[in-house]
C-alpha cells in the first residue's frame with residue numbers, strides 16, 4: 455500500500471480466511487494505495503479477529519447496522535457502509551476509482567450490481583439448497599445447478615461484459631466505463647480469476663468469445679500496486695470456504 459495524505463486508515467471488516475466478496479473491496483483499496491486495516495486479520499488481543507466482525511454486525515461501529523460483511527468504516531468521517539457495491543460506490547470517488555459525473559458513476563455502479571448478482575449465482579452452484587447445509591449434503595443438486603450455471607448463466611454474464619467492453623471506444627475497449635480503469639474493472643478481474651479457479655474447463659470453452667475480458671484480466675493483474683498485492687501474503691489463496699470453489703464435479 456502506497457502512503458497517501460490520508461492519515462486514518464479505512465477499516466475493512468470481512469472474514470479473515472477467504473477472498474469472498476471482501477476481495478472486491480481489498481482490490482480497490484490496494485489499487486488506489488489507500489491505507490486500510492483488514493481488521494479481522496489483526497490479533498483478537500488488539501480488537502481484531504472474527505469478534506471484530508461480530509461487533510460490527512451488532513451495530514458496534516455506529517451508522518446503519520449491517521446485515522453481513524463486507525463492512526467498511528471510514529474513521530475520518532465516521533461513515534459505516536455495508537454491501538460490496540455500496541462500499542465501492544462510497545470509496546470510488548474518494549480514492550480515484552471512478553470518473554467524474556453522475557452518469558458515469560451510475561454506469562459503474564450498475565455494472566457492479568450485475569457482478570453482485572453473478573457472485574450470488576456462483577455461490578449457489580455449490581449451495582443450491584441452503585447456505586446452512588454442507589456442500590456434501592447438497593452435491594446432487596449442486597451438480598444440476600452448476601451445469602445450468604455453466605451452460606446458461608456464466609456464458610450470458612461474460613458475453614454481456616465482453617459486449618460492454620467492445621462498446622467502450624472511449625477507452626479503446628480497455629476498460630468498462632470511461633477512459634480509465636474503475637473499481638468495476640478490478641471486480642471483473644476477480645470474476646475471471648474466480649471462474650478460472652472454480653470452472654477452468656467451462657472458462658476455457660468460452661475463452662474464444664471473450665478476448666477483451668481476458669485481456670482486461672491481464673491488464674488489471676499487471677497494474678503495479680495490484681501485482682505487488684497479488685504476490686503478497688495479504689492476498690488470501692482461493693479455498694473451498696469461499697465463493698469460488700474448485701469442485702471438479704461441478705465443472706464437467
Ligand SMILES: N[C@@H](CCC(=O)N[C@@H](CS)C(=O)NCC(=O)O)C(=O)O
Pocket residue numbers: 474475476522523524536537538539570
Ligand atoms: N449483497 C451483499 C452480500 C453479503 C454477503 O452475503 N456476505 C457473506 C460473506 S461473502 C456473509 O457473510 N453472509 C452472511 C449471511 O448472509 O448470513 C454484498 O454484496 O456485500
